[in-house]
Amino acid sequence: MSLDAETRTKARPAGDFSAGAGWADGRYLPVAEITVPILDHGFLKCDACYDTPHVWRGLFFRLDDHLERFAASCRALGLDPGLSREEIRQIMLMTVGLSGQRECMVQIVCTRGLPDPAAPRDPLRNRNRFYCFTRPIDPFGADDGVAVHVSDVVRIPPQSIDPRIKSFHRGDFTRALIAAQARGADTTVLVDLDGNLTEGPGFNLFVVRDRALKTPEAGMLEGVTRRTVLELAAELGLPAAEGKLSPDDLREADEAFMTSTAGGVMAVTRVDERTLSNGAPGPLTVRLRELYWEKKAAGWHGTPVPYDI
Amino acid sequence: MSLDAETRTKARPAGDFSAGAGWADGRYLPVAEITVPILDHGFLKCDACYDTPHVWRGLFFRLDDHLERFAASCRALGLDPGLSREEIRQIMLMTVGLSGQRECMVQIVCTRGLPDPAAPRDPLRNRNRFYCFTRPIDPFGADDGVAVHVSDVVRIPPQSIDPRIKSFHRGDFTRALIAAQARGADTTVLVDLDGNLTEGPGFNLFVVRDRALKTPEAGMLEGVTRRTVLELAAELGLPAAEGKLSPDDLREADEAFMTSTAGGVMAVTRVDERTLSNGAPGPLTVRLRELYWEKKAAGWHGTPVPYDI
Numbered sequence: 001m002s003l004d005a006e007t008r009t010k011a012r013p014a015g016d017f018s019a020g021a022g023w024a025d026g027r028y029l030p031v032a033e034i035t036v037p038i039l040d041h042g043f044l045k046c047d048a049c050y051d052t053p054h055v056w057r058g059l060f061f062r063l064d065d066h067l068e069r070f071a072a073s074c075r076a077l078g079l080d081p082g083l084s085r086e087e088i089r090q091i092m093l094m095t096v097g098l099s100g101q102r103e104c105m106v107q108i109v110c111t112r113g114l115p116d117p118a119a120p121r122d123p124l125r126n127r128n129r130f131y132c133f134t135r136p137i138d139p140f141g142a143d144d145g146v147a148v149h150v151s152d153v154v155r156i157p158p159q160s161i162d163p164r165i166k167s168f169h170r171g172d173f174t175r176a177l178i179a180a181q182a183r184g185a186d187t188t189v190l191v192d193l194d195g196n197l198t199e200g201p202g203f204n205l206f207v208v209r210d211r212a213l214k215t216p217e218a219g220m221l222e223g224v225t226r227r228t229v230l231e232l233a234a235e236l237g238l239p240a241a242e243g244k245l246s247p248d249d250l251r252e253a254d255e256a257f258m259t260s261t262a263g264g265v266m267a268v269t270r271v272d273e274r275t276l277s278n279g280a281p282g283p284l285t286v287r288l289r290e291l292y293w294e295k296k297a298a299g300w301h302g303t304p305v306p307y308d309i
Numbered sequence: 310m311s312l313d314a315e316t317r318t319k320a321r322p323a324g325d326f327s328a329g330a331g332w333a334d335g336r337y338l339p340v341a342e343i344t345v346p347i348l349d350h351g352f353l354k355c356d357a358c359y360d361t362p363h364v365w366r367g368l369f370f371r372l373d374d375h376l377e378r379f380a381a382s383c384r385a386l387g388l389d390p391g392l393s394r395e396e397i398r399q400i401m402l403m404t405v406g407l408s409g410q411r412e413c414m415v416q417i418v419c420t421r422g423l424p425d426p427a428a429p430r431d432p433l434r435n436r437n438r439f440y441c442f443t444r445p446i447d448p449f450g451a452d453d454g455v456a457v458h459v460s461d462v463v464r465i466p467p468q469s470i471d472p473r474i475k476s477f478h479r480g481d482f483t484r485a486l487i488a489a490q491a492r493g494a495d496t497t498v499l500v501d502l503d504g505n506l507t508e509g510p511g512f513n514l515f516v517v518r519d520r521a522l523k524t525p526e527a528g529m530l531e532g533v534t535r536r537t538v539l540e541l542a543a544e545l546g547l548p549a550a551e552g553k554l555s556p557d558d559l560r561e562a563d564e565a566f567m568t569s570t571a572g573g574v575m576a577v578t579r580v581d582e583r584t585l586s587n588g589a590p591g592p593l594t595v596r597l598r599e600l601y602w603e604k605k606a607a608g609w610h611g612t613p614v615p616y617d618i
Contacts, residue, residue, distance in 0.1 A: 022347065035344035036352055038331065038418075038442060043345055045479040046355040077480075078487060109347075112483075120447040121510075122490060123483050133347055138429040156470065159463035159502070160481040169480055170354040171386075172469040174421075174432050178387060181431060193468070193502070201430075 012309050013098065021099040022133030023091050028098055031133045041126055042111025046168050049073035050109040053092075053224075054137060054261050058102045059302035061261075062224050063089065069224070073165045074110050078123075081110040081130035088130070095132050097309045104134040105262065137262050140203070141186040145269025145281055146258065148189055148200070149180035150247045155190040155198040155219055163198070163220050173201035185272070187258075189250070192219040197245045199223075203260035205245070205268075207253035208284050213240035214249070225259035228301075232291050238284065255282025257289075265289040321618050322407065330408040331442030332400050337407055340442045350435055351420025355477050358382035359418040362401075362533075363446060363570050367411045368611035370570075371533050372398065378533070382474045383419050387432075390419040390439035397439070404441050406618045413443040414571065446571050449512070450495040454578025454590055455567065457498055457509070458489035459556045464499040464507040464528055472507070472529050482510035494581070496567075498559070501528040506554045508532075512569035514577075516554060516562035517593050523558070526551035534568035541600050547593065564591025566598075574598035
């Protein structure tokens with residue numbers, strides 16, 4: 001799938017997009033020039049949703065799954081990006097094409113936008129805004145394993161904010177992350193109000209015990225890579241379940257790993273003071289990771305970016 | 310207090326500030342031109358704090374109390390606006406002076422800023438940013454009373470985000486507000502995890518029963534107007550306590566009112582289907598409201614804005 005004929009015939013926008021491209025207010029810009037009006041409620045009230053597929057070796061991975069989740073997030077918040085799904089898709093392809101980047105994250109955002117001066121306290125009167133931009137893929141840490149701190153910070157609960165809607169309500173993540181890094185860990189996992197594990201800043205969590213996978217069932221974003229791993233586990237004939245996961249389930253796991261769009265499948269080799277799977281990625285983690293990259297390299301769920309713009 | 314000699318001798322920045330002024334990146338701009346880089350974590354991760362004093366009849370109200378709370382919010386999040394409290398104060402005075410506005414809100418914001426490309430997952434390496442801008446005072450509703458819906462949305466709990474830090478984590482407010490407006494109410498009050506009342510979008514709540522005031526003790530921002538009303542109650546010899554407040558305490562109150570910087574003291578005359586104090590502001594609400602405006606008109610806690618820039 002590439003850009004349609006009409007888009008292709010348009011002139012290439014002027015500018016140097018090699019450090020990242022973006023789209024806002026109807027035009028393409030270098031990412032460093034993409035800004036949000038300070039009065040946009042996406043900023044002032046964290047009233048926005050987003051999604052972030054990635055491009056690897058010039059292919060979007062599961063682009064349509066991300067577009068579908070983005071549409072669901074918009075619907076849930078009563079936001080309208082003012083563009084059809086196909087238009088958003090074309091903007092994303094064009095943005096990455098302009099950047100020339102073979103590896104990047106591609107973030108799409110719909111904000112509540114500026115309030116109606118005649119009804120500044122009625123969110124449904126705001127004029128919603130759509131943004132798209134590329135940014136570098138930030139790895140979580142070394143391929144040989146990540147050290148995780150189990151936080152006592154509670155992930156913002158569903159009674160307040162639905163975690164399945166991808167939003168910028170992340171102050172709990174940031175607070176827990178700063179504390180984890182001060183303890184020498186790479187990242188952190190947050191708990192729910194009952195003390196069960198939920199998710200970390202930008203990733204889902206899996207544990208392996210007796211060759212069976214388990215991942216939290218609620219209180220977190222339902223990640224696209226999480227779903228991918230559940231599919232890969234089925235392909236490998238590994239039992240995999242969603243359920244409650246306590247901090248002790250993690251500490252006493254045979255193996256554990258994180259999943260994220262930015263990093264794929266990443267081994268957890270330390271949980272606070274405890275070493276997991278002898279301090280190296282466990283065998284099933286490695287198997288799933290290899291299968292994930294092998295299948296992606298073969299074009300699985302891939303959408304080619306048009307770089308010949 | 311007005312601008313110091315050095316600031317006064319500088320040339321007035323060029324531009325039309327009459328629709329609102331702002332300060333960003335070291336210079337004054339019309340508010341419509343103030344933008345946030347889309348990569349600022351203040352936007353992408355809701356990683357920011359703010360405060361919003363107001364100006365009425367050319368006087369800031371309790372400017373130093375707002376500056377103190379802003380400093381406390383920054384400290385709690387590990388944010389550094391890169392300016393002294395006195396410098397922030399001068400920027401705020403100058404911003405309003407440039408706008409010429411006699412009545413406005415003045416918002417100051419410190420964001421986490423852009424990540425360090427060498428350590429994009431370490432929030433403490435970001436370069437924090439400071440913004441200041443004016444915006445219109447948005448009244449909550451008519452002077453003769455506001456209709457409130459008691460929401461079942463839970464205000465983001467302190468286990469996740471400390472509500473005493475003034476931040477943009479407001480998606481719970483927005484969700485509850487949209488539901489309240491769909492039911493015909495003007496605004497809404499959110500509960501905590503135990504079902505007790507906390508606060509609404511931009512205001513604290515008080516109830517009056519047997520000539521005694523009560524306001525929630527935890528789970529909400531400790532508003533400057535809330536503190537002001539506690540002081541005014543003491544001046545009037547009215548007992549006033551912080552404590553747990555249930556939805557029934559509100560429904561069965563003799564009177565109730567909201568407090569906010571934007572509106573001062575505002576009577577609640579309807580709670581869902583129930584009419585309070587015969588549908589008109591109650592006598593103690595009126596007495597407190599009058600005293601609030603009388604004292605402000607006399608310059609109480611007032612800081613004059615220098616309009617002769």
